Amino acid sequence: MPVIKDAVCSLCGSLCDDITVTVEDNKITKIENACILGHSKFVGMFEHDRIENPMIRKDGELVPVPYEEAIEAAAKILVNSRRTLSYGWCSTSCEAIAKAIQLAEETGSLIDSTANVCHGPSALAAQEKGSPGASLGVIKNRADLIVFWGCNPVHAHPRHMSRYSSFSKGFFSTKGRKGRKMVVIDVRKTDTAKLADKYVEIEQGSDLLLITALRSAVNGHEDVIPETVAGISKEEILELAENLKNAQFSCIFFGMGVTQSRSKYKNGDGVSSLISDLNQHTKSVMIGMRGHYNVTGFGQVATWETGFPMAIDFARGFPYYNPGETGANDVLVREEADAAIISAADPGAHFPQKAVRHLAKIPVIQIDPYANPTTEIADVVIPAAVVGIEAEGTAYRMDAIPLRMKKLIDTEFKTDEQIAKDLIAKVRELKEGA
């Protein structure tokens, strides 16, 4: 009975690499160390509804077709489209992402990742102000102050705190939680906030005000801070600034509360500036709490292949990038895309209604292991292997450390990488014939 140790969990950006799985008759029968999200991913293989067959929508219903027919139908959509959106490619391997980018280039498509509704603004902030970071290993070994700003790891990254941050014990942090101060800044008392030494309840949408006040305090200009900022008293702000300055090593982990709220990328820009102010006094870094397990990988692969981390438009024949214009949501809301190919992501569930409404109007190709809301509006559906379980590949953790995901069981399903390769071949064939 093979027991596979140190398997990588391919669900969230924590990419825990210490999962033990027992495989019997090509089935995973025991999973150790995974959290509720990871556990659901591994058992999902045998319990959730797989998309069993390639399908094409005919008279409003998805009907099973042979694989070759689905590839041909998909390739035709791509070849006939003048403005294709290729979206997602984040719950998959870097190898598949590389092929997706090639397919986008060959079809003159616009390709964007799930960062569009996640940490896209953080990428913009990093371009503007930089992003002083560290590996999660460094945080684990050194940080004595952990700030979670607008994120809720108890729910979104359940093992983050025990493996890398608040509760973990490391080389210089032998006391674990007792030796670390934990601050949570959020708009409501989340389950993460309940575990903090200090919970700062900020008025929704006023993150930039608090960041600016903290910067003033850290830079010795407390006189300009009003009595309350963002719903927080000046006294509390000064205390927090002192805590940050007096820490030996602090990390601000930030999430969607920062990137999706008012001021969007300027919030991340502000956090980066605050970190650089703090580094005049002590050591401080920032890390975005990334959601899809390999959304960081998309940014890496896209950057080395095209020069840009997301929202890359190949319509002109070379990579062009301007997220407010070439972001996935923007091209849908402007009703500009006339076809879409979506893999390893679910805009049907995660895009605002106006974008979904347009997606429902245009031909949509979906590549995914499981049916989801996007399937309901898709016209060609191609099932895929689950990367990290049925296929190996590379993924980047939230701190941009690449890890090799193992293949744990065999499958008949094709990988995203293979499907993208087949599409490239078919597109070339159709174009030759044109």
Added chain:
Amino acid sequence: MKLKANLISGRTADQGAHLEAKTYRGYFDACAYCELNSADLDKLGVSEGDSLKVTTDFGEVVVFAKANDGNPDGLAFIPMGPWANTVLDPDTHGCGMPGLKGVPAEIEATEEKPLDMKSLMKQYRED
């Protein structure tokens, strides 16, 4: 009575555990609700499990009521998913990211029932 609220969406562990089982009842249970604190629910005269209609400039959606006393007054939370997205702001303000947090909303009690995932999505195909 209509409650004026500030609407945010976000992850929960249950929503995350159903990421790859979105055709299941469990996903519906994990996402088709709106959390307010008990005082706000009292104002609306509803208990947990009753239906609420959430209306914004961008649409309306019916979801179940749920209490969370971690929410300050007037802060409404719907887990990320197709129900929340029916009423969130598509405007990206030139940076790619739509307004998925901080949308002014009006919330009221209703007799209607939340739509399941497939029915909700079907509306988009039929629109």
